[in-house]
Amino acid sequence: MKHLTILLICFLMVFSISNAQQKTKTVIAGTVKDSLGQPVNNAIIFLDDSKTRKTTNKKGEFKIKVKKLPETVSAFSEDKGFETVSYDSIVSIKFNTNSLKKGEYVTFLAKYSNKKKNSSKNQQVFTNIYDYLRAMAPMLRISGPPENQIRVRGYDSSFNSSNEPLFIVNGNPTRVIEDIIPASIKSVSVLKDSSAAAYGARGANGVIIITTK
Secondary structure, three states, X not given: OXXXXXXXXXXXXXXXXXXXXHHOOEEEEEEEEOOOOOEOXXXXXXXXXXXXXXXXXXXXXXXXXXXXXXOEEEEEEOOOEEEEEEOOOOEEEEOOOOHXXXXXXHHHHHHHHHHXXXXXXXXXXXXXXXXXXXXXXXXXXXXXXXXXXXXXXXXXXXXXXXXXXXXXXXXXXXXXXXXXXXXXXXXXXXXXXXXXXXXXXXXXXXXXXXXXX
């Protein structure tokens, strides 16, 4: 009976140690910043190309508990792009001017956009603002690359500079829209004729209003 009790105690000890080891997790902590060194909020974190449920906070910080340490850690932001670093005890990811141009960015943008919209069969992924407008704004006429000149239909007799519409992005007039990421677009409105009268002479060739998320 004594030997049986000892064996039972040993078994329980081994089981407890094994169970504790299985529950032990390592915490991976890091920061994500933009090209200016400012923290990037709400960036999605990937471990070895697998999307996690974790995103960065307002300070650009994140913490993830893992059972197995990854080889790489990546960050994805619709506005900043995609960057990958090798895992180290201190993870520091910094976006740069090329982050939006990487093939990995387009790939993950496609996956992320499809998941956000419940994997809609009609979901399209656009690599630039001009492709987005060609597909989503039929009231516009856009010349081919690399010029990508935009005109409002009805004012599109030619692509002369005098026919250029007025662009309003998030309430501000601008002449530059190529840096807008398609996935960040919330809505696009095209105004012409009396609808554009409120913008005066600036809206004589139509107004394109773009709102981002």
